[in-house]
Amino acid sequence: MSALPWIQHLVIVPVLLPLIVGALLIPINQTRYGLKFALGIGSGLLLWVVSVALLLMADGEHWPAGIGVYLASNWAAPVGIALVVDRLTAMMLVLTSTIALAVLVFSARRWDRVGVSFHSLFQFMLMGLNGAFLTHDLFNLFVFFEVMLAASYGLVLHGYNLRRIQAGMQYIAVNLVASLLFLIGVSLIYAASGTLNIADLAGRAPALGAQDTWLLQIGATVMALAFLTKGAMWPLGFWLPTTYASASAPVGAMLVLMTKVGVYAVLRVWLAVFGAEAGGMSHFGLAALTAGGMATLLFGAIGMLSSQDGGRMAGFGAIISSGTLMAVIGHSGTAVLAAGLYYLLGSTLAMAAFMLLIELTERIRPPGSAMLALTMEAFAVEDKPEDPVGVGIPGTFTFLGLSFVVCALVISGMPPLAGFVAKFSLFHALLAASPEAVPWSTWLLIALMVVGGLAAIIALMRLGVRIFWASGVVKSPPLQVTEAASIGGLVALCMALTVQSGAVFDFLGRTTEGLLRSQDYPQRVLGEQPVQRVPQIEVPR
Secondary structure: OOOOOHHHHHHHHHHHHHHHHHHHHOOOOOOOHHHHHHHHHHHHHHHHHHHHHHHHHHHOOOOHHHOEEEEHHHOOOOOOOEEEEOHHHHHHHHHHHHHHHHHHHHOOOOHHHOOOOHHHHHHHHHHHHHHHHHEOEHHHHHHHHHHHHHHHHHHHOOOOOHHHHHHHHHHHHHHHHHHHHHHHHHHHHHHHHOOOEHHHHHHHHHHOOHHHHHHHHHHHHHHHHHHHHHOOOOOOOOOHHHHHHHOOHHHHHHHHHHHHHHHHHHHHHHHHHOOOOOHHHOOOOHHHHHHHHHHHHHHHHHHHHHOOOHHHHHHHHHHHHHHHHHHHHHHHOOOOHHHHHHHHHHHHHHHHHHHHHHHHHOOOOOOOHHHHHHHHHHOOOOOOOOOOOOOOOOHHHHHHHHHHHHHHHHHHOOOOOHHHHHHHHHHHHHHHOOOOOOOHHHHHHHHHHHHHHHHHHHHHHHHHHHHHHOOOOOOOOOOOHHHHHHHHHHHHHHHHHHHOHHHHHHHHHHHHHHHHOOOHHHHHHHHOOOOOOOOOOOOOO
């Protein structure tokens, strides 16, 4: 059999590598922390290298139209499983591996030791995340979703306590219902179209009869409910703030990525199946997505203002991020997609750093200080500091404080960092999409984004004052080098995203152009041929 060039097999590495490493980690004795960490971090580093290589290959047009297709088991699509890499997929793989590396380093001295099978579950979660980004088949998307969720169930309960168990049970119950909806939606889509391959479905959808079209739309709606539950759209995202506040810091950082999987799935399926070439079903459901996104954005803003706990603030911040992305995708289709993807990158990195940072800031305040602060605020008690003005801030406080400020600015969209660049670009793109007469829904979305940013900066400033100003602590909290390196790396990436915004937008522009050429995907996916077996010629003896 003629073999594929070895570089083509890189497409399946993000799925196979964490699967193999996760399985190898299971029989290793739990007390061998060093070996487990070495295998986990080695896998993470290799995943990052492979993801960057795939990004360079997709952006460098290594494949026709910048779309790489890998036929698992050498079966042609739509019968076989097709893994597809384009610029968007590769970008999400790089984002996932980057945050995963930071989380693994952060967990090296504490969180990987407070429970069992942390590294194995973490690798299986990475397998599910990467598979969900790579697959071009709805049923396999469901499979990878379940792998990701099954691993996350164990991780949410990692280092368990009563609060974590209660939140974990709610998280598991909600996601099991969402998985059931996903399976029902996939079944209805298959009944209507006879296929689950996304490229094949995009080609068949415009030619369906009236009854099958109706059934396809019902199936897509049910499946979208599952996506949007995982993406935390209001009112389906009620579970998220409690889960964020209760989960350990590393798990919370990975949950930030998991909410983006739902948004990614909606974007991928709707652009392919209900895009401009879908005939009568063109832009199906986008109006509902816009309304739901704006409601989610408002819900997240109110939640941030009403929260006192850093973990719940992070949860509502993730809801604001998801709501903004959903509203932008639904409101203007692909017109503002590049700015939306830039917002996705900045908000995800900043929120992951913030989740890790919150755990460290809790070490600053003595037990009971949070309750004391709330009581003083409720009864308007004025507290006059006894310490003289001008007390020096230790180095740890400086690092934590500056990291907190960067995260707060990016999350809220305040200048001059990536959050502001993203929101300004979104405003410009939204207004430019309707140059003659800007509809009222555009103004409403812009107003809600401004309100969400103001709510976020007010809530985060209040939290920062309580942590760094009113704690009354002068002794530096314990801080491991690995913890500082993880947060510092993510914060540095947020700043680099600002400095290199021009280059990033150029890449995202090419990404958007590729997504708009939706006809390229059926040609590449359905046109990819299996490797042919070469007949062997027997040489006479």
